Amino acid sequence: MTVVTTPEGYLIVGATLFRDGIYNYGAYELRRMGVPIEDRVPDNAIYRVYRDPKDIFDEESLKTFELIPLTVRHPKGGVSAETIHRDFRGIVEAPVVQAGHNARTNVRIMHKDGIAAYKAGMRQLSMGYTSVLDLRPGRTPSGEPYDIRQTKNVGNHAAMVPAGRAGTATLGDIQMADKSTDVVDAVEHGKVKQQLEDARAENDRLKKENDRLAGEVEGLKGSQLSDEDIQKRVDEGVKQALEDMKTRETVLERTLKMAPGFKVQDADTVRSIMVAGISAQRPDLEINDSMSDDRVAGIFDGIQVRETPRVSSISSVRIGARRTLQAHAQDQAPTFNRLKTLVR
Secondary structure, rough: OOOOEOOOEEEEEEEEEEEOOEEEEEEHHHHHHOOOOOOOOOOOOOOEEEEOOEEEEEHHHHOOEEEEEEEEOOOOOOOOOOOOOOOOOOOOOOOOOOOOOEEEEEEEEOHHHHHHHHHHHOOEEEEEEEEEEEEEEEEEEOEEEEEEEEEEEEEEEEHHHEEOOOOOOOOOOOOOOOOHHHHHHHHOOHHHHHHHHHHHHHHHHHHHHHHHHHHHHHHOOOOOOOOHHHHEEEHOOOOOOOHHHHHHHHHHHHHHOOOOOOHHHHHHOOOHHHHOOOOOOOHOOOOOOOHHHHHHHHHHHHOOOOOOOOOOHHHHHHHHHHHHHHHHHHHHHHHHHHHHHHOO
């Protein structure tokens, strides 16, 4: 999993917290936990302690490992409100989830000492927790014998250590054997559930879009345009363009009579050209945006033009219009060919 550095400089690292199965404990370790080991048993005697998946991956148990402090090595006596200021190096994020034989999540390393330890190579984890021990020996479902069964684990802290008991409890890019861990490795900041819900929603949206497009394709199958239809539409477009240009030229010519100082670049629509002419002849009239185009055109047509000597000629405007029209007409053949290509 990629290590993310936040704007604050924290490190967000993928983490395996613990695994199920059998762990070896020395008699001296169990004595320190208060387990009643007989005096005749030497300290170096090994006891096989079984972590049953049904126990350690219990939903309530996993929740106790969420949002617990991250430390560098195990603090004596665990972490409490009185010692958090001394031991805190980061936090175990939520959710903690089962991934095959492991419990997985992300860890946020926040303190400079924790970041330094990680960069120096301290990549293994060891959990600090309390549990209830069943001292009755037994066998695992696969037939392996054990001496003690560990149940009801409650997390207290996660410690960065040079070497952990599990060996597989590590930070950083972890190579997992179980395919189900692929889902967990894809989590950003541990939000597995949200990512799955988002993916389902996106999948539903894509299905609906696919159905809509399939319907459009079916509709188009029976409505493809022939070459004649395409040419007819092109011709209609050219005809409309010619009519629009003729109207603009007529309005522009009249406006130049009404407002000799008017410049073509001062207006980009037929309405704005009309307004320029009206304002020059009837400055007392207020033309506002609420007036319809038809009303503006009526006012424009109804004004008796008081002609004044013209500074400019309409000929340059006409020449420009003709050139534009010629270029437009020349463009129609390639446009026609492109349309034919699209519908075939």
